[in-house]
Amino acid sequence: MTLLDQRVAIVTGAASGIGKATSLLFAEQGAIVGLVDIHETKGQQTLEQIQKAGGRAFFMQTDVSNPDLVRSAVEQTYAKYGRIDILVNNAGIGMQKLLHTVSEEEWERLHHTNLRSVFLFSKYCIPYMMDAGKGAIVNVSSVQAEATQKHFSVYASTKGGINALTRGMAIDYARNNIRVNAVMPGCIYTDDLHRSIENHENPEALKQFIETMQPMYRAGQPEEVAQLILFLSSDMASFITGSCHTVDGGYLAQ
Numbered sequence: 001m002t003l004l005d006q007r008v009a010i011v012t013g014a015a016s017g018i019g020k021a022t023s024l025l026f027a028e029q030g031a032i033v034g035l036v037d038i039h040e041t042k043g044q045q046t047l048e049q050i051q052k053a054g055g056r057a058f059f060m061q062t063d064v065s066n067p068d069l070v071r072s073a074v075e076q077t078y079a080k081y082g083r084i085d086i087l088v089n090n091a092g093i094g095m096q097k098l099l100h101t102v103s104e105e106e107w108e109r110l111h112h113t114n115l116r117s118v119f120l121f122s123k124y125c126i127p128y129m130m131d132a133g134k135g136a137i138v139n140v141s142s143v144q145a146e147a148t149q150k151h152f153s154v155y156a157s158t159k160g161g162i163n164a165l166t167r168g169m170a171i172d173y174a175r176n177n178i179r180v181n182a183v184m185p186g187c188i189y190t191d192d193l194h195r196s197i198e199n200h201e202n203p204e205a206l207k208q209f210i211e212t213m214q215p216m217y218r219a220g221q222p223e224e225v226a227q228l229i230l231f232l233s234s235d236m237a238s239f240i241t242g243s244c245h246t247v248d249g250g251y252l253a254q
């Protein structure tokens with residue numbers, strides 16, 4: 001018996017990094033995974049990888065900042081399987097800029113991609129979960145929500161919003177047996193980080209700089225975040241709701 005046997009899950013940002021690792025793990029644990037991503041080629045690659053391993057999934061190319069496309073992805077999933085048990089709001093983009101240099105368009109793009117998408121996917125999934133009398137939502141936040149570093153204020157505002165939404169939704173839907181939690185990753189080795197290190201004028205120095213900021217002296221792997229998301233999505237976390245959990249190698253404890 002696997003942890004997510006026959007559960008229907010939607011994972012956003014499933015084509016890369018944490019979302020991809022989560023989708024692969026969910027499928028391995030018996031879930032049928034609705035892969036949502038804006039990136040068609042990489043989304044199809046994730047789908048193929050899952051299917052090759054004998055898992056079940058389907059890909060929905062979707063821009064999570066577009067309300068019509070979000071509603072359509074949720075409706076498509078329900079139409080296919082008649083249920084949505086798990087929602088992982090993971091899609092997100094970064095920004096490291098001083099606030100006065102951020103244009104209104106950039107603010108909007110970041111907020112629509114990182115925060116409004118959580119509102120929209122939750123808004124459209126929750127009625128189905130209420131009808132079913134259960135559900136689990138995991139939102140991917142960041143340690144930046146709690147301890148913002150320099151030049152991260154605008155990005156941090158999206159993640160702080162996610163933590164607030166997580167707690168509020170958890171309270172409002174607890175009676176419906178819908179659990180809502182967040183994970184706050186620290187520094188995680190994703191393609192972007194590998195690329196930044198490779199393209200840096202002194203890759204070894206940047207790598208060392210990143211590592212010395214971590215109590216465990218290393219960045220995390222996407223799979224290490226996926227394991228926490230799996231736990232929170234599964235019945236093993238049946239009494240856990242409204243919590244924002246770090247998965248940061250001790251970064252926030254410093």
Ligand code: NAD
Pocket residue numbers: 012013014015016017018019036037038039042062063064065090091092093094113140141142143184185186187188189190191192
């Ligand atoms: P990633 O870039 O590897 O993956 C993000 C995925 O989201 C990509 O596949 C991308 O195509 C997709 N995406 C971006 N915009 C989209 C849109 N408008 N519609 C649909 N899909 C879209 O990044 P990641 O590091 O795996 O990030 C996943 C989440 O984790 C993000 O919310 C990020 O803020 C958060 N996070 C990451 C780290 C880290 O160190 N990597 C740390 C803290 C939090």
